[in-house]
Amino acid sequence: MLPHAPLTETIAAYESELDQLPVLSALGLRHELVVEPLPYKLFDAYGVQVDLVRADQLHPVISGNKWYKLKYNLLEAQRQGCHELLSFGGVWSNHLHALACLAAALKISAVGVVRGEEHDVATNPMLLEAARQGMTFEFVSRQRFRQLRDDPFAMASVGRYLIPEGGDNPLGVLGAASMVHCLRCDVSRYTHGAVAVGTGCTYAGLRLGLPSQVKLLGVSALKGAWMQRAIAEKMTQLNVPEASWLLSTQHHRGGFAAVDESLLSFITEFRDNTGVALEPVYTGKAMLALIDFIQQQIIPSGSRVLFIHSGGLQGLRGFKPPLEPNPDIPDE
Missing domain, CATH: 3.40.50.1100 (Rossmann fold)
Structure with missing residues (x-):
């Protein structure tokens, strides 16, 4: 809320x-x-x-709108002392693209969970740019992605700050x-x-x-x-x-x-x-x-x-x- x-x-x-x-x-x-x-x-x-x-x-x-949905989440991650950001998106996600840049500026690790197991960082310009900013990726099936969309905290761990797909939470x-x-x-x-x-x-x-x-x-x-x-x-x-x-x-x-x-x-x-x-x-x-x-x-x-x-x-x-x-x- x-x-x-x-x-x-x-x-x-x-x-x-x-x-x-x-x-x-x-x-x-x-x-x-x-x-x-x-x-x-x-x-x-x-x-x-x-x-x-x-x-x-x-x-x-x-x-x-990417900055606006992410900025207060970044503040909360800093407040909690988190050392890693994790979020979700498609292979051309504007959200993950922006998050990678912001995480690099903050010198904090970032993980992108990407819909579709068939994708390759080397052949996709968005993924490649995000990777060059330091973002790492986990490619999951579309079924698994839907499950994680409904329950993103299934990927929670100590020191990791979770941001739903598109930054869609109260701070977003x-x-x-x-x-x-x-x-x-x-x-x-x-x-x-x-x-x-x-x-x-x-x-x-x-x-x-x-x-x-x-x-x-x-x-x-x-x-x-x-x-x-x-x-x-x-x-x-x-x-x-x-x-x-x-x-x-x-x-x-x-x-x-x-x-x-x-x-x-x-x-x-x-x-x-x-x-x-x-x-x-x-x-x-x-x-x-x-x-x-x-x-x-x-x-x-x-x-x-x-x-x-x-x-x-x-x-x-x-x-x-x-x-x-x-x-x-x-x-x-």
């Missing part, structure tokens, strides 16, 4: 403690998140203003809520927020952090009605009013990491017209869903939307052929 103190006070206390870790400051992680207008003809045509949270530009490796939710406090804007001006949903950790945290009048739209990257039940249960545990959030389970386009030509064409077209790179697993589907919400007038004319870019662009390399942001459009 989250701490009982008021959210703002709790976050301020954690941030003050975080500032005492100079090695993290040395990574260049900013305290403020840039928010910028996102001009796009379709938004203009429907009279909707969309602003973009550039969490994707936070850090070259620790991008998007609290860290995600802190994203709102880092925004360089007045969030009360927005009618809606929008974000991709994986484990639901970032989604729940943002819902806690945003003003109650801002309706938060989540776009599930995973297939199945169970996602609606899982997110509803999470929101109920956090005492979040049902009217303040809406989860789409219809925009996954076939399931987790499933892509089609129209999605890839949209990502290319959007990048060419806006200069913003998206990826097909999370942010590309979330942006398409936002457009659908606008066209259906679920988000009516006159609305102002805050779209959170949750990063994950390193995962573009996991597609065949590898997808890359347009090199002709510089990062801002």
Whole structure:
């Protein structure tokens, strides 16, 4: 469960403690998140203003929402005097990629439990980069991975700090809520927020952090009605009013990491017209869903939307052929 103190006070206390870790400051992680207008003809045509949270530009490796879900977990690991971090993910996991970099900065060991026994570090760029940062791997069957997802503490040992897949625990939710406090804007001006949903950790945290009048739209990257039940249960545990959030389970386009030509064409077209790179697993589907919400007038004319870019662009390399942001459009 989250701490009982008021959210703002709790976050301020954690941030003050975080500032005492100079090695993290040395990574260049900013305290403020840039928010910028996102001009796009379709938004203009429907009279909707969309602003973009550039969490994707936070850090070259620790991008998007990954830092926020991990930072308070790292503090807790330090408090407990742990000498090793262990977490879970797929072969292209943005979460494990970021964790390896942070563990190296803290000079603490890291273990990644990876779904699928067939993978090879030497042939996978993400795994290779994480290994060069010092992370070691344990490859497990998909069945075993599901078991560990339900009971990660089956891998507990003395001095080891466990972080669930995607950083999805109370400290991860609290860290995600802190994203709102880092925004360089007045969030009360927005009618809606929008974000991709994986484990639901970032989604729940943002819902806690945003003003109650801002309706938060989540776009599930995973297939199945169970996602609606899982997110509803999470929101109920956090005492979040049902009217303040809406989860789409219809925009996954076939399931987790499933892509089609129209999605890839949209990502290319959007990048060419806006200069913003998206990826097909999370942010590309979330942006398409936002457009659908606008066209259906679920988000009516006159609305102002805050779209959170949750990063994950390193995962573009996991597609065949590898997808890359347009090199002709510089990062801002």
